[in-house]
Amino acid sequence: MSIDTVSLSGRKKEVSNKKMTFWESLYLVAIGKGLLITIKHLFTRKVTIKYPEQMREFSPVYRGQHMLMRDDEGRERCTACGLCALSCPAEAITMKAEERKPEEKHLYREEKYASIYEINMLRCIFCGLCEEACPKQAIYLTTSKTMVRSNYDRSEFIFGKDKLVMPLDAAINNTKMKMAN
Ligand code: SF4
Numbered sequence: 001m002s003i004d005t006v007s008l009s010g011r012k013k014e015v016s017n018k019k020m021t022f023w024e025s026l027y028l029v030a031i032g033k034g035l036l037i038t039i040k041h042l043f044t045r046k047v048t049i050k051y052p053e054q055m056r057e058f059s060p061v062y063r064g065q066h067m068l069m070r071d072d073e074g075r076e077r078c079t080a081c082g083l084c085a086l087s088c089p090a091e092a093i094t095m096k097a098e099e100r101k102p103e104e105k106h107l108y109r110e111e112k113y114a115s116i117y118e119i120n121m122l123r124c125i126f127c128g129l130c131e132e133a134c135p136k137q138a139i140y141l142t143t144s145k146t147m148v149r150s151n152y153d154r155s156e157f158i159f160g161k162d163k164l165v166m167p168l169d170a171a172i173n174n175t176k177m178k179m180a181n
């Protein structure tokens with residue numbers, strides 16, 4: 001067997017240069033075959049869904065948009081240590097640390113807090129390493145249906161504390177549920 005005829009994949013086909021018959025040159029059979037394939041797909045189960053009207057079932061381990069958590073008293077847990085930013089393979093996290101003032105004890109749990117905390121969602125690959133690195137259980141990738149929405153403006157993908165910090169009423173509800181159990 002010559003090396004030209006060996007097919008490693010087994011899918012190699014010889015190209016035929018034989019002249020087409022009159023009926024073949026009309027392409028009617030070929031068009032008919034193509035239409036049959038199209039019609040067959042009309043009756044098979046669709047793999048696409050009509051998003052956003054329809055939503056797929058989310059996996060229990062789905063990693064959605066990040067949330068900066070509050071503690072049971074509604075104070076921000078993040079102490080701006082920077083470990084999440086260091087562990088981020090996409091270098092998506094930036095922050096600025098500030099010292100907590102005595103009158104801010106009801107706002108921030110630790111003596112240091114992030115006055116600026118930003119995640120570039122265009123860089124983020126939702127790997128969850130920031131969540132694993134955090135020693136204060138301050139950052140979570142939500143398992144709910146909260147996902148990062150598409151946008152036309154790149155600057156809209158820089159998520160600051162206004163979009164990341166857990167809403168205060170959600171923290172209060174969490175505390176109430178814990179006390180009820
Ligand atoms: S999920 Fe991964 S890529 Fe996204 S901010 Fe966290 S560590 Fe970085």
Ligand code: SF4
Nearest residue numbers: 078079081082084134
């Ligand atoms: S989210 Fe966690 S790891 Fe990141 S700066 Fe805040 S406390 Fe540190």
